[in-house]
Amino acid sequence: xxxxxxxxxxxxxxxxxxxxxxxxxxxxxxxxxxxxxxxxxxxxxxxxxxxxxxxxxxxxxxxxxxxxxxxxxxxxxxxxxxxxxxxxxxxxxxxxxxxxxxxxxxxxxxxxxxxxxxxxxxxxxxxxxxxxxxxxxxxxxxxxxxxxxxxxxxxxxxxxxxxxxxxxxxxxxxxxxxxxxxxxxxxxxxxxxxxxxxxxxxxxxxxxxxxxxxxxxxxxxxxxxxx
Ligand code: DX5
Ligand code: ZN
Numbered sequence: 165x166x167x168x169x170x171x172x173x174x175x176x177x178x179x180x181x182x183x184x185x186x187x188x189x190x191x192x193x194x195x196x197x198x199x200x201x202x203x204x205x206x207x208x209x210x211x212x213x214x215x216x217x218x219x220x221x222x223x224x225x226x227x228x229x230x231x232x233x234x235x236x237x238x239x240x241x242x243x244x245x246x247x248x249x250x251x252x253x254x255x256x257x258x259x260x261x262x263x264x265x266x267x268x269x270x271x272x273x274x275x276x277x278x279x280x281x282x283x284x285x286x287x288x289x290x291x292x293x294x295x296x297x298x299x300x301x302x303x304x305x306x307x308x309x310x311x312x313x314x315x316x317x318x319x320x321x322x323x324x325x326x327x328x329x330x331x332x333x334x335x336x337x338x339x340x341x342x343x344x345x346x347x348x349x350x351x352x353x354x355x356x357x358x359x360x361x362x363x364x365x366x367x368x369x370x371x372x373x374x375x376x377x378x379x380x381x382x383x384x385x386x387x388x389x390x391x
Contacts, residue, residue, distance in 0.1 A: 328356025
């Protein structure tokens with residue numbers, strides 16, 4: 165896939181119907197999702213438990229765009245290959261997941277998948293400075309990871325802007341995750357983010373039967389950014 169900084173919306177299936185993932189993925193893609201964001205949680209690094217590699221593998225045939233797998237697990241290195249084999253296109257690990265994030269990124273790159281590194285809200289942007297040359301994406305968390313539907317943390321806008329400066333003209337995406345909606349999306353886009361994860365703001369009010377609501381929710385985000 166070609167690199168670009170156009171705004172991309174990545175619905176988080178954490179807000180989808182857990183009994184109907186295949187149809188939910190197809191519905192958001194039909195309605196214009198650019199990527200599909202899969203939140204893997206281990207009940208240890210974060211206080212919530214979601215999917216393992218067999219579930220991610222089952223999602224794979226339904227995803228026509230980019231399967232973007234956000235690993236909120238620690239330790240992470242031993243699981244990277246399993247998520248690569250499950251069919252992830254992008255694998256993002258947290259810089260806080262262990263003492264060797266550089267090695268973690270090398271391990272992701274070794275699988276041939278694109279590599280992302282995520283920063284919790286309390287982690288300074290400098291934590292990724294010497295990792296950037298191994299990254300295809302940096303994920304700035306705008307909530308504490310673990311749950312959908314939390315309130316956007318405004319202090320992270322400054323972090324996005326500083327990261328944008330640090331990246332310069334390197335082909336590295338800036339992804340934002342947590343509390344993204346039509347009010348906050350323009351703020352993060354202006355600061356330099358190009359991949360916007362949104363769970364509740366995309367799935368709210370809709371269903372597989374009313375997928376048009378997903379489309380309207382994504383349009384509302386895009387229109388808010390366009391101004
Ligand atoms: C939070 C997850 C997010 C979450 C976002 O730990 O990483 O992807 O689903 O949900 P919203 O958009 O509802 O804040
Ligand atoms: Zn996420």
